[in-house]
Amino acid sequence: MAESRPTTVDREDAGLRRSITGKQLFFYTLGDVLGSGIYVLIGLVAAAVGGAFWLAFALGVTVAAITGAAYAELVTKYPQAAGSSLYVQKAFGNKALTFLVTVSFLSASFAATGSLATGFSSYFATLWEGPPALLVSLVFLLLLLVVNFIGITESVVMNMLMTFVEVAGLLIVMVIGIVYIAQGNADFGVLGDISVAGNPALAVLAGIAFSFFAMTGFENTANVAEETIDPHKSFPRSLVGGMIVAGTVYVLVSMAAALTVPVDQLAESDAALLEVVEQGILPFSTDFMTTLFSIIALIAITNTTLVTVVTQPRILYGMAKEDVVPGVFAKVHATRRSPWVGLLFSGAVVAALLIIGNILLQAGGLDLVNRLALVTVVLLLAIYALVIVTCLKLRGRDEDERTFRANTPLLVVGLVGNLAILGFSVYDDPASLLWCAALIAVGVVLFLIEYAVGSRNRPPGIERGDPEAVSRTEA
């Protein structure tokens, strides 16, 4: 019997048991991206551009997919689950910059969750008009938090099923478009129509900025990089592939929507894709189609919101581990192993956003939630541009023959694209900078609190999360 020290076997085998296959990752990306924007924001894009808004989607998606390629390269080099902040830290080694990136990302994520919860209530109202929209959004949020706390977000199969449903919903829209064309009713002139007053190029840029929101979410897939089987091969393929498929679907869906519904009607709708279904082009009762499509839209939005709700506490957890936010965010529940403080915090922030947004909407008509969602696209664009720079800067470091290498000229195009959209967004809406500054200020306050009291709330010699310290505080 082995009694001496080297009792370890299996060590070399330990790193091999990963569980996410390339196919699962593909569907994870696809589902995450598809739910985020098209069901919620298509009306805004149509309003900004006119009938040619598919062009905005096509360009926005291209820039996003190139950014995805930069993420894929970084993921294959650094598969730890930390995403953009880790990469920026590796490239620049500047704590303040890393912190800024993390806080920006978190703000964007909170705003997106708020926007998605509002979108959920819009579609829900078509099924049952009874409860007030705010209540629906809040209950929706609460349910997602509970689901996350229990830990049943982990079902990969569930994730794939929801993605299939999402794709099915968009296929319905496409089929409606095809039937409409087959009936000979389509006026293709609409697709070239940029009917907005002013410079058409600026109109398309505005549309791209909105459509960009529909692509966000792909960076969350970096979360599962560490557990992906053969990440060097499968990650770039699944991430970029998922984004290209999502982008193609977006372009086709926006063409179908533009052909079948007058653009001003799309622009005014809270649930624009429902307008397409309500045209009665397919030989089913409109009621049936509306109900079916609403349910599909609700599932799509749920899928994406779930990912954002899972990601926020994870980011807070990482920040607490790094000692940049208070240590309570690193607390996990004794049995459920969920970061319940982070979950509660995320829930509280989004709930506050929804409630304040509702009060402002009632009082003066400022749509805070959607305003924030669009404002934070500015933050995301800055992060995306920085990630591409990071990718280029880290060339030649930590590489081996398996590292995926994104096409360099393409990355430069992506960088220029991100900066152009960023520049336009700020030019078009300078006030968005103020909003961004306010959001980041909240993060800085958290940081200063931690800086002032963080090192004092732990007895010397005890590391955070020490079992004794934990069992004492959890009584």
Added chain:
Amino acid sequence: MHVVVATDGSPQSLAAAHHLTSFADPRKISGISVVAVIRPLASVAFADEISQPQGRAGEWTGSFREAAQRAVDAVAAVFDDWGPEVHRQVRSGSPAAEIIEAAEELDAGLVVVAAGGRGLSDVMLVGSTAQRVQHYAPCPVLVVRPAREPGGTERGRA
């Protein structure tokens, strides 16, 4: 007999490992496999609360796999010099399913898991890992509950 000792990085799981050594006869155990399971789609894929030191502040790399490996090492250290050969595994997926699969693969004669407290969440929310392992494991299961001694360090109790 081969024994699978599961850890979720919690102090309770460390206590469960200690509990095994407090009564079992090491000569009857042919090998021990310490198993941790990473949950890729969860907010915190693995939380290590037991290794010493747990990676110094500011050095968090974001790697849950490293955290899981440290927790496995910490639990494996309980069996240093106890006798049986110690194996270590970090798996990925749904904890209960992976623990059961490990037990089947290793043809285990016993699985040791920690149960949480008796808090509201364990009464209200079905499907905790310990419950599911008990139901579906191919062999006997030792579920170690935390003791209710006030203020003291946690010690396992069957």
